[in-house]
Amino acid sequence: MSTQCEKRIEIAAPPTCGIFPEDSSGSRLGASRKTIYTVYVRLKVGEDPKYSPGVGRKPSVHFNFLKSAFKKKPNSSIDDMARKIKKSTSAVSWDFKKTGGKSLRRIPRPMLTEQQRKVHMEREKKILNHLKGTCGLIVIFSDAKTFTVNPVFDW
Known part of the structure; x- marks a missing residue:
């Protein structure tokens, strides 16, 4: 064969x-x-008949160039960087990992901002007061762990 x-x-x-x-x-x-x-x-x-485009090892990116490029713009994505230097995304991401960099997607970030937490807390208090306050019993939730019952209706 x-x-x-x-x-x-x-x-x-x-x-x-x-x-x-x-x-x-x-x-x-x-x-x-x-x-x-x-x-x-x-x-x-006039080309070589043995040549097959796309076959073989892809050209690697030089680490020093990659480090300097990401230091200039640390918030740029790997896709954008690969497009700018005209290399494949996988080659740039592998070389970026070899240099010791981390993708922005993998950096832990808070799920909610402080303002969102405050709004959620207010909504949670209203919902809990509505659910728990039955039969004229008023339950006031001040935060996630403490609550007070209206002393007039408390037996």
């Missing part, structure tokens, strides 16, 4: 001998018509 590179070298021979993709069938060469046509076009342009 031949490798993909060897198969392309075999296919590259017929166009140089005067056999063009229109004349040759894929079954005779053991390859699809698309592969034959691709090799023929590469030879016509």
